[in-house]
Amino acid sequence: MTSCEKDDSFSENKLSNEFNSESYMKKGTGDDKYTVLGTQKKIPCSVENMAEAYQSILKNPTAVKHPDKNYPINKTHLYVKFKPQDSIQYNKIVNDTILAVSDEPFEYEIANQGSIYLDPKANDTIFTFYYSVVPKDYQIPSEVPHEILKDLHFTSEDAIGETPSEKEENILDFYEDLNTEALKISDNLEEDEKKEHTYFQNDPSERLSYDDVKRLGLKVKDVQINYELEPNDEDVEGEARLFRRRxxxxxxxxxxxxxxxxxxxxxxxxxxxxxxxxxxxxxxxxxxxxxxxxxxxxxxxxxxxxxxxxxxxxxxxxxxxxxxxxxxxxxxxxxxxxxxxxxxxxxxxxxxxxxxxxxxxxxxxxxxxxxxxxxxxxxxxxxxxxxxxxxxxxxxxxxxxxxxxxxxxxxxxxxxxxxxxxxxxxxxxxxxxxxxxxxxxxxxxMDPGMFSIFHIGSCNRAILTESWAEGVETIITNDRYLSLEPNYLDSSNDNIGWNFTRQRDRVFEMDEYTPIVADLIDDYNQSIEYAFLKPDPPVDGVQGYTLNQIQNALDDCRDIDCWENNLRNYYFNSTENNLNELFDYVRDVRNNNLSTPCNTIF
Structure with missing residues (x-):
């Protein structure tokens, strides 16, 4: 039964009406490397502030009171600052999904948003500081230097079940008023929400608007919110509190x-x-x-x-x-x-x-x-x-x-x-x-030995690894962008398709990034298409291999002959008799610009 979720039904095409949009446009938010902090604000969820908010709620005749007549403001969470000293400690905290650390402290406004924040006081470590909010009983990694900045209190509205009782509905209303009060007295209410409320100084019948409060030279944190909900254009009478409980x-x-x-x-x-x-x-x-x-x-x-x-x-x-x-x-x-x-x-x-x-x-x-x-x-x-x-x-x-x-x-x-x-x-x-x-x-x-330090400097290794990666790059990039845009042009040179120019190169112009993988797959013979180029581009009479087949043939190979022979031995292909002729140009490329033939270098 899903009828209870009707008010929460949602589809992607409805987003345009529900967004609070924040776009990174050239005339919008900055995009500097480093974040710059602004004003430090009072922590709204600290035990001290929540206790003050609770006392304020008790004095406000329009606010909902807890049905038990008493609500203990105790510690539910901790605000923790970590000071990792090495990569082991860093990995310990950033990979902890409960800690969910942030490199920015939470109680600051942001003067200028960047990609990273480097705390100027983090001068005793190569790392910056990291911040987390965790349950009070969570076992904080003791091996990572840290300090508890604040004891926090969060209301537990999500602990109440799908069909709250009358008492639980009253508790939800109390939580909403308490949280609003905590944000108000700590000056953490957003401007748009300040405009939504009406206020009073002593008598709830005053009904002061936000503009009235400012005109009187007062601050929102210094006046009382009228918590008695009234129907508006969107809510019929009796539904306002139901809406905020859902x-x-x-x-x-x-x-x-x-x-x-x-x-x-x-x-x-x-x-x-x-x-x-x-x-x-x-x-x-x-x-x-x-x-x-x-x-x-x-x-x-x-x-x-x-x-x-x-x-x-x-x-x-x-x-x-x-x-x-x-x-x-x-x-x-x-x-x-x-x-x-x-x-x-x-x-x-x-x-x-x-x-x-x-x-x-x-x-x-x-x-x-x-x-x-x-x-x-x-x-x-x-x-x-x-x-x-x-x-x-x-x-x-x-x-x-x-x-x-x-x-x-x-x-x-x-x-x-x-x-x-x-x-x-x-x-x-x-x-x-x-x-x-x-x-x-x-x-x-797949083949760790291919990347062993003992193969550094081997042109056999270079041409195998780079030609393979270049081939995958070519096939995959073209598949993606041609599916998105049938008239896709390589943005680097306005040619049809990514890396198209590789197959126009002549052997003496090539380096280890050869088009051999694309040559093994496609039915395009560049020596025919570009016969006017002298000397001719490579002769490509091979087609029909797949990336998976080419990869399997490459596995555990250390030279070009191995790659070619494995293709011939592992798979039947109607053009395999042309493999030797095709791979000849790769063997020639391997020796380009070398005083000693590459087949003597292992």
Whole structure:
């Protein structure tokens, strides 16, 4: 029976009427690297403030009183500040789903929002401080230096069942008035909510508006709210309190503008946290492939949302995390507006979060669609992807890093250096690059020995690993963007399809990033299409292999001959007699610019 959920029925196409929209537009919110804190505010959920609010409620003749005539304001949660000293301690707290740490303290307004916050007082550690709200009985990791900043009290409206009794309905009304009072006296009510109430100084019949309060030179925290609900245009008499008792689902949509095809797409598989008043995490969800998310139901009226560019498979098993330039910060977008039973909308049109959205989409697509659909080796779980927004350099997969410092295994840069110039990759270039590096990660998981430090400097190794990753990148990127836009053009050079120019190159122009994988799959023979180029491009008389077959043939190979022979031996293909002729150009490329033939270098 679902009739009780009628007031909560919802579909994605209704979002336009329910959003409190916060978009990252060029004339909107800033997009600096570092967050700058503003005014420190009184903590509304502290035991002291909640106790003061309770006494104020008792004195207010219009407020609902607890049916038991007494409500103890005791400690329910702790506000904790962590000071990790090394990567082990850091990992301990950031991977704890109960702690759900934030690098920003919760009691501050934000003067300028950036991607990361570095506390200026964190000078005794390479890490910044991290903050968490946890249940009072939670076993805080004792090995991580920390301090308890405040004892907190949160009302437990969600502990009341789906069909509350008359007494429980009264308790819910009491919770609502108490929470509103706590926000009021700590000056944490949002402006729009201040305008919704009427006020009085001594006599409830005064009925002062918010404008009246300001005209009298008063502050809202210094006057009384009239808690006697009156019907308005949306509520018929008797339904106002029913409305605020009901449960609702925090939800929303996160989208990003794909500049390569001028389309808006969802940010896929990103983690959303919903915090009561911006403090206590009460709900979590992941966005779907359209960027939509929806959590389980809650009675909490006021929430703040935050998006984390990361994905969990189930429970504590993490597929990947996008890092904000450095290993020490997770890429995220923390909303600072309070949403009262309203959905959240984010749309990224430029800047860091747009870039993080591109990397997020490519990584999520690889783990959930590309690898399963094409039968590719899955990269290992818990992989960190460092998204470099300003750096002008090559992206890379770091197979073997000899350092005591923590590093991200994959680095994705927004800009690359071409002919001495820094060039923006475009959304398709960022997608392709992320796919390329994750293909390396999957290759390493399938065949760790291929990426051994003993193979560093081997041109056999380089041409096998890079040609394979280049091929997957080419096939997958074209599949994605041509499905989104049939007239898709490579944003880097306006050619039809991604990496199309690779198959126009002649052998002497090539390096380890050969088009051999695409040559094994497609029915395109560049030596015929580009016969006017002298010397001719490679002769490609092979077609019909799949990415899975090519990968299986590559497994455990250390030279080109092995790859070719495995294709011939493992699979029947009507064009396999042309394999030797096709792979000859790869053997020639292997020796390009080498004084010693590559087949003597192992």
């Amino acid at each position: 449960k609702w689902r925090p939800r929303g949509t996160i989208t990003v503008q794909e500049d390569a095809i001028n389309q808006n797409v969802g940010v896929m598989g990103a983690r959303v946290r919903v915090r009561k008043w911006g403090w206590l995490v009460i709900r979590k969800a992941h966005t779907n492939r359209n960027g939509y998310f929806e959590t389980s139901r809650t009675r909490t009226k006021r929430v703040k949302y935050a998006l984390y560019f990361k994905n969990r498979r189930s429970g504590n098993i993490r597929r990947f995390t996008v890092k904000a330039s450095s290993w020490f910060w997770n890429a995220r977008d923390r909303g600072h507006r309070t949403h009262k039973r309203r959905a959240w909308r984010r749309h990224y049109t430029y800047g860091r979060r747009q870039f993080y959205g591109y990397v997020q989409n490519a990584a999520f697509d690889y783990y959930t669609r590309i690898a399963p659909q094409y039968g590719l080796s899955m990269p290992r779980d818990r992989i960190n992807i460092s998204a470099k927004y300003t750096q002008c350099a090559s992206s890379e997969h770091r197979a073997n890093v000899l350092t005591l410092l923590p590093v991200s295994r994959i680095k994705i840069t927004r800009r690359s250096k071409i002919n001495g110039n820094c060039v923006y990759r475009g959304s398709d270039g960022i997608y392709a690059t992320t796919v390329h590096e994750l293909t390396h990660a999957g290759h390493q998981r």
